[in-house]
Amino acid sequence: MENNAPVPKLLLQLISSAFQRCRLAEDLCRLSVLLDQSTERDPPITCISIADTGIGCNLEEFQNLRCPREFNGAKIWDGLLSVKTTCFTDDEVYYYHINLDEYIANKRLKRQPSQAKNGAKFSGTEVSLSVFGSMDVLVAPIIGFFQKIIVLQILNVTLDLMVKQGTSPGNQTQYVFAVNADKTPCFTASNLERLKSGLEDYVLRHANCLDTMCDYCFSDREHLKVGSGTVCQEDKHKRVGGTMEVVIVISDLLESTQHCSRSCNGKTEVLYFDNFLPSPVPHLALSALKKIDWKKYGLILANVNDQDGHVFLEWDNFPSYVQIQIALHWYHNQYPTRQKNGPGISLLKKGIKNALDNLKAKHEGFLLSSHSRKICSYVPDLARSIAGLIFSSTDLDFQGDCLSVLGFQTQEVERDTVENYIQRKIVTVIGMNERKPQKDQEAAPFLFFDGESETSFFEDEEVEGEYYSSSLE
Amino acid sequence: MEESSGLSSMKFFSDQHLSYADILLPHEARARIEVSVLNLLRILNSPDPAISDLSLINRKRSNSCINKGILTDVSYIFLSTSFTKSSLTNAKTAKAFVRVWKVMEICFQILLQEKRVTQRELFYKLLCDSPDYFSSQIEVNRSVQDVVALLRCSRYSLGIMASSRGLVAGRLFLQEPGKEAVDCSACGSSGFAITGDLNLLDNTIMRTDARYIIIVEKHAIFHRLVEDRVFNHIPCVFITAKGYPDIATRFFLHRMSTTFPDLPILVLVDWNPAGLAILCTFKFGSIGMGLEAYRYACNVKWIGLRGDDLNLIPEESLVPLKPKDSQIAKSLLSSKILQENYIEELSLMVQTGKRAEIEALYCHGYNYLGKYIATKIVQGKYI
Numbered sequence: 001m002e003n004n005a006p007v008p009k010l011l012l013q014l015i016s017s018a019f020q021r022c023r024l025a026e027d028l029c030r031l032s033v034l035l036d037q038s039t040e041r042d043p044p045i046t047c048i049s050i051a052d053t054g055i056g057c058n059l060e061e062f063q064n065l066r067c068p069r070e071f072n073g074a075k076i077w078d079g080l081l082s083v084k085t086t087c088f089t090d091d092e093v094y095y096y097h098i099n100l101d102e103y104i105a106n107k108r109l110k111r112q113p114s115q116a117k118n119g120a121k122f123s124g125t126e127v128s129l130s131v132f133g134s135m136d137v138l139v140a141p142i143i144g145f146f147q148k149i150i151v152l153q154i155l156n157v158t159l160d161l162m163v164k165q166g167t168s169p170g171n172q173t174q175y176v177f178a179v180n181a182d183k184t185p186c187f188t189a190s191n192l193e194r195l196k197s198g199l200e201d202y203v204l205r206h207a208n209c210l211d212t213m214c215d216y217c218f219s220d221r222e223h224l225k226v227g228s229g230t231v232c233q234e235d236k237h238k239r240v241g242g243t244m245e246v247v248i249v250i251s252d253l254l255e256s257t258q259h260c261s262r263s264c265n266g267k268t269e270v271l272y273f274d275n276f277l278p279s280p281v282p283h284l285a286l287s288a289l290k291k292i293d294w295k296k297y298g299l300i301l302a303n304v305n306d307q308d309g310h311v312f313l314e315w316d317n318f319p320s321y322v323q324i325q326i327a328l329h330w331y332h333n334q335y336p337t338r339q340k341n342g343p344g345i346s347l348l349k350k351g352i353k354n355a356l357d358n359l360k361a362k363h364e365g366f367l368l369s370s371h372s373r374k375i376c377s378y379v380p381d382l383a384r385s386i387a388g389l390i391f392s393s394t395d396l397d398f399q400g401d402c403l404s405v406l407g408f409q410t411q412e413v414e415r416d417t418v419e420n421y422i423q424r425k426i427v428t429v430i431g432m433n434e435r436k437p438q439k440d441q442e443a444a445p446f447l448f449f450d451g452e453s454e455t456s457f458f459e460d461e462e463v464e465g466e467y468y469s470s471s472l473e
Numbered sequence: 474m475e476e477s478s479g480l481s482s483m484k485f486f487s488d489q490h491l492s493y494a495d496i497l498l499p500h501e502a503r504a505r506i507e508v509s510v511l512n513l514l515r516i517l518n519s520p521d522p523a524i525s526d527l528s529l530i531n532r533k534r535s536n537s538c539i540n541k542g543i544l545t546d547v548s549y550i551f552l553s554t555s556f557t558k559s560s561l562t563n564a565k566t567a568k569a570f571v572r573v574w575k576v577m578e579i580c581f582q583i584l585l586q587e588k589r590v591t592q593r594e595l596f597y598k599l600l601c602d603s604p605d606y607f608s609s610q611i612e613v614n615r616s617v618q619d620v621v622a623l624l625r626c627s628r629y630s631l632g633i634m635a636s637s638r639g640l641v642a643g644r645l646f647l648q649e650p651g652k653e654a655v656d657c658s659a660c661g662s663s664g665f666a667i668t669g670d671l672n673l674l675d676n677t678i679m680r681t682d683a684r685y686i687i688i689v690e691k692h693a694i695f696h697r698l699v700e701d702r703v704f705n706h707i708p709c710v711f712i713t714a715k716g717y718p719d720i721a722t723r724f725f726l727h728r729m730s731t732t733f734p735d736l737p738i739l740v741l742v743d744w745n746p747a748g749l750a751i752l753c754t755f756k757f758g759s760i761g762m763g764l765e766a767y768r769y770a771c772n773v774k775w776i777g778l779r780g781d782d783l784n785l786i787p788e789e790s791l792v793p794l795k796p797k798d799s800q801i802a803k804s805l806l807s808s809k810i811l812q813e814n815y816i817e818e819l820s821l822m823v824q825t826g827k828r829a830e831i832e833a834l835y836c837h838g839y840n841y842l843g844k845y846i847a848t849k850i851v852q853g854k855y856i
Contacts, residue, residue, distance in 0.1 A: 371564055372562075374564065374567070375561060375562055375564070375567050378561070378567055378568065378570075378571045381571055381575070381603060381605070381606070382561070382570075382571045382574055385571070385574040385575050385577070385578040386510060386513065386514075386574060386578075388578045389506065389507075389510050389574075389577065389578050389581055390510060392578075392581060392582055392585065393503075393507065393581070393585075394585060395503075395507065398507045398510075398511070401511055402510060402511060402514055405511065405514045405515050405518055406514055406518050407518065422514075422517070425517050425518060425522065426517065426524055426561070428522070429517065429522050429523060429524050430524075430561075430562060432522070433562055
């Protein structure tokens, strides 16, 4: 199997190009991949076709494609791509043979006779090739790639994969990858909106392995907390600027999750997209993830597990029923561009931080630092005492004042309601204090006096033997 | 760091920055609690919400000042106007912050019922209700003092009684409202217990033909003197607080000193720094309860034991000072409140490294104590 490794890589490159052609077309497009393994030959040969109805291809994209004919001493393919392509305005369908094994540019490409379109208006490309060996090793990477691509929710592209073994229809399988229909953003939604919706789906559908939301884990989308952050880099000195978008989804799974086949073990998968394509997580992004001050969000990063760009973050002291999912998307502001510069580390960090802060702002008492969480643990008791003070009073004026200050209309309001309100309010303030930059954290007002006198910090411990102690009987 | 001692030339105004706890009626104390609740809620629910910090009068040495009386002979320690901040969002003070509100909640209920509880009762109540916050009596007491420092009303005003350890015996008649007068010379050797109810103490009628008030540090010595009816020979009233005096005993003594201003108050303590510290608590008040203790400072005099009594005591009865003694001595010496001859005594203790207990005088017989006091009084040897 291993000796086939260059082939999946080549296929993903070809599929990526096809996907970009579809994405850039304004129309509804289809990207079909066909894997056809003949059963009569030994060793088997698999014919592969990657066809799209996107804008025609400009051949430049094949310039840098490389794939050896042999790998580990075994022949893996003949090195030949056949490409048929036409643009909307073209009168014919052009046909080329491209020999990827040839390094001399003008020998690499051989034009074949074109076909007339006879006035028909369409565009599209089909790339085909044949490889030795079974197609088994090819199916999984393609499916995995498609499952990730649909996180971006590029709505005008439908993806499908047809797997054929022999001529019998019983040996055909078709996989269709479509965006989940129950909550689909409209065509005009921003990239970020779509990424948010896509990542939610990705979580709900177990990394898009399911066609619908997993009922074991989720009863509805409300179990998801979503935060997003965007940072833009301006165009500068001929350098094309770009946008870094980060979405973080945290799911509070149900208790019944344990019945579900998929267990996340509390690990966090990081998805990385480079210019609308799934891509291995680059090293700079890894460093950025490591440098985030997770403790500020009550998280302790235990380990970063990197398997060739497939990255999982592992946490310490993390509840197993909570799952965090992170998606990073970097794209240039102009596309296509020949430049391939990625985001800098500070841009990455800022994006992730913005997403975390956004999540924290939207969900009170969530992602608080361990300090604030400790403080919050005292809040129910404090709220109970304050509500106790209000409701034990026999002074109706005082009670009325308290309730009206809190915005309650009637005297009939229940103690529990008031207690919960006070509790929520205090937790909100604790969360707000945390989001304020340190320098902006003004001292809280005093209960009675406006702190104009010299103040010092409260020391909890009475100093032993200081002067003579008072009797505290 | 140099402490502000209040020893300025403007002695008349040295206590203008005095912070104090008011003595309030239950409904007045309740009103202060209500105001604090309303203030908290207002700020919490304002457009720019916050959790109000508690500003407590600082009960540290650094915030203590000394008033050296010019027109009176009473000096006292008081707390000035520096604050400490107790904040929910500060990890160091968060729990103390919640404790303050818990104590206020209970005090509010006590005040509503117009009842009084002891700090011990309060402790058990809090231990049942909120075991996560109160694990010791000390924590309860400290939180009570925090509430006093926040609301600036006395502990008694909050409905909390000092469970008094004080005893009184001798030539004194005490008549509580609506009751018969008690003859403190006829209460046996255990004396008459001073109540922790300050209000009752305030309304008790006092009569005496004594010439002296004598405070005794130790219960055993008090017991000996009363059993021997020393007050028959020396016309006096004996008081003990069994160690450091509680507020009720100080209140009682202060009430006596204002009712009978001509009676000198003499103090008999062990010859060690702790003995002197006990004397000073009667004389100047204390920092821990500085918001109210200053009121009850009395101009007490030190009758014994003192350095020149050492010749009455066998060498083997002198024991070495303990580290704790040295600590207290150091603290007292740096307090700047001691008069010259007190400093000399304290320096002598430190110099010799020894301490002596009153019981050492028993080597001259059990009845020697009465004679010792009589001699001291006759010779006017109290400072």
